[in-house]
Amino acid sequence: MTALSLASSSLRRKSVRRVVAGGAAAAAVAAWWAFDSAPYPYAQHWLLDLPLPFLSLPRLDGMLQPRPGERILEIGPGTGLQSLHVAPQLGTDGRLDIVDIQQEMLDHVMRRAGENGIGTIVPTLADAHHLPFDDASFDAAYLVTALGEIPDPATTLSELRRVLKPTGRLVVGEFFDRHQIRPARLIGHAAEAGLHLEKLIGPPFSYYARLHPCATALPGQRLDAQQPVAAPSAG
Numbered sequence: 001m002t003a004l005s006l007a008s009s010s011l012r013r014k015s016v017r018r019v020v021a022g023g024a025a026a027a028a029v030a031a032w033w034a035f036d037s038a039p040y041p042y043a044q045h046w047l048l049d050l051p052l053p054f055l056s057l058p059r060l061d062g063m064l065q066p067r068p069g070e071r072i073l074e075i076g077p078g079t080g081l082q083s084l085h086v087a088p089q090l091g092t093d094g095r096l097d098i099v100d101i102q103q104e105m106l107d108h109v110m111r112r113a114g115e116n117g118i119g120t121i122v123p124t125l126a127d128a129h130h131l132p133f134d135d136a137s138f139d140a141a142y143l144v145t146a147l148g149e150i151p152d153p154a155t156t157l158s159e160l161r162r163v164l165k166p167t168g169r170l171v172v173g174e175f176f177d178r179h180q181i182r183p184a185r186l187i188g189h190a191a192e193a194g195l196h197l198e199k200l201i202g203p204p205f206s207y208y209a210r211l212h213p214c215a216t217a218l219p220g221q222r223l224d225a226q227q228p229v230a231a232p233s234a235g
């Protein structure tokens with residue numbers, strides 16, 4: 001066998017290996033997409049700590065703008081990727097309430113919070129369709145790759161609108177998977193819930209949206225449903 005034919009057969013083997021590896025990766029992605037179940041199974045919790053494109057923590061900060069002393073609500077914290085990052089920004093006077101439908105997820109976050117000396121996270125086992133909080137309790141709320149997993153996102157957004165203060169803010173992060181809520185659908189459900197979109201960043205397959213409660217009309221006053229409530233001035 002000549003040196004030329006040896007080199008060409010080695011090249012062919014490499015290409016076959018590449019095609020097989022590419023096919024296996026595509027099959028794995030297709031299987032994950034097709035069989036991805038909700039709620040997200042705790043058995044696969046290790047995957048939740050992997051960063052997702054366009055849904056980074058600095059981008060969440062830019063949209064949520066957590067401030068010391070605030071009370072913020074997180075729905076679907078998973079293993080706490082966002083919770084452990086947001087809670088310290090609220091200071092010792094602030095508080096992060098986390099709500100999940102799976103006790104194992106809440107236990108996981110609280111274990112990690114303890115290891116990191118964070119004592120301002122309060123866990124609640126609940127279904128996001130029925131939030132066990134009073135009206136206007138929170139300065140802000142957020143959900144990252146959680147809203148699409150919740151069977152009735154419209155009811156969930158109404159509940160979030162109810163527990164947010166009139167000047168509150170809601171940040172929704174959604175990533176391409178079988179459950180993803182595309183931006184247009186989010187905006188539609190949000191409008192029905194009395195929330196309006198203020199800002200959207202990232203491509204449609206991996207985006208953060210910031211929403212605000214729409215203004216409520218005073219008796220005898222007519223307001224545009226999309227009009228935001230004025231935020232309090234900084235001073």
Ligand SMILES: C[S@@+](CC[C@H](N)C(=O)[O-])C[C@H]1O[C@@H](n2cnc3c(N)ncnc32)[C@H](O)[C@@H]1O
Nearest residue numbers: 039040048076077078100101102127128144146
């Ligand atoms: C894909 S994980 C996202 C975890 C985390 N936010 C992250 O980005 O790594 C979705 C989370 O939403 C929770 N969840 C699903 N349905 C829920 C519901 N109806 N009420 C409250 N939490 C829910 C799941 O248990 C899970 O912790």
